[in-house]
Each structure stands twice: as C-alpha cells, then as structure tokens.
Amino acid sequence: MLYWxxxxxxxxxxxxxxxxxTEVLARQMLKDPELQRLLPCHCDQCLDxxxxxxxxxxxxxxxxTDEGQVYxxxxxxxxxxxxxxxxxxxxxxxxxxxxxxxxxxxxxxxxSDPASEEGEGGSRT
Numbered sequence: 001m002l003y004w005x006x007x008x009x010x011x012x013x014x015x016x017x018x019x020x021x022t023e024v025l026a027r028q029m030l031k032d033p034e035l036q037r038l039l040p041c042h043c044d045q046c047l048d049x050x051x052x053x054x055x056x057x058x059x060x061x062x063x064x065t066d067e068g069q070v071y072x073x074x075x076x077x078x079x080x081x082x083x084x085x086x087x088x089x090x091x092x093x094x095x096x097x098x099x100x101x102x103x104x105x106x107x108x109x110x111x112s113d114p115a116s117e118e119g120e121g122g123s124r125t
C-alpha cells in the first residue's frame with residue numbers, strides 16, 4: 001500500500017468498515033463460468049485487472065451499516081444494475097485477455113510457476 005494511503009488511514013482512525021457494494025457484486029459475478037471462459041488466464045493479476053477496470057466504469061455504492069448493505073443488495077436485484085455490472089466485467093475481461101500484464105503462459109504453467117516469471121520486470125507489451 002502506498003505510504004500516503006497508510007498515513008491517511010491512521011490519521012482518520014477508521015473504525016466502521018465502509019463497503020463498496022458494487023465491488024462485492026462484481027467480485028461475485030466475476031466467478032460466473034460464462035465470464036471465466038472469456039479469460040485465458042485466471043491468475044490473481046488478471047482477475048484483479050478485470051475487476052479494477054470494470055469498477056472504474058461503474059458508480060460505487062457504499063454502505064457503512066448492515067441495513068445499508070441490505071438496501072444496496074436489494075437495489076442490485078434490479079436487472080438493469082446487474083446488466084451494467086456484467087457489461088463492464090465482460091468488456092474488461094476481453095481487454096485483459098487481449099493484453100494481460102504478464103507474458104503469455106504456456107500450457108501447464110501457472111502464475112506461481114517460476115518458469116513463467118522469467119522475463120517479467122522488463123517492458124510490458
């Protein structure tokens with residue numbers, strides 16, 4: 001975490017967790033098998049990139065209480081809101097699949113495979 005973020009959090013002494021319910025829903029929807037098929041790689045980096053890109057195009061819906069979280073969850077039962085999240089996740093998955101932030105992995109190589117780490121740290125394509 002960036003130093004200034006850590007410092008700001010210490011200064012604010014945030015005690016009540018504030019939850020971005022859009023992120024919660026997007027994380028759940030990202031597990032959908034249909035969406036997963038769009039990604040050739042399921043490493044943490046690629047999944048985080050998809051989530052971050054999608055969330056940057058969606059309005060946040062923050063809740064600080066259990067009641068607030070329930071209210072937002074009920075709102076996400078509306079088909080249009082779910083559709084918006086799915087659309088952004090799909091577009092982000094397609095972008096990440098075209099340009100992942102790591103070299104292409106061969107069959108049988110995973111994100112934790114040392115052989116797949118070679119060449120990282122140089123220029124990204």
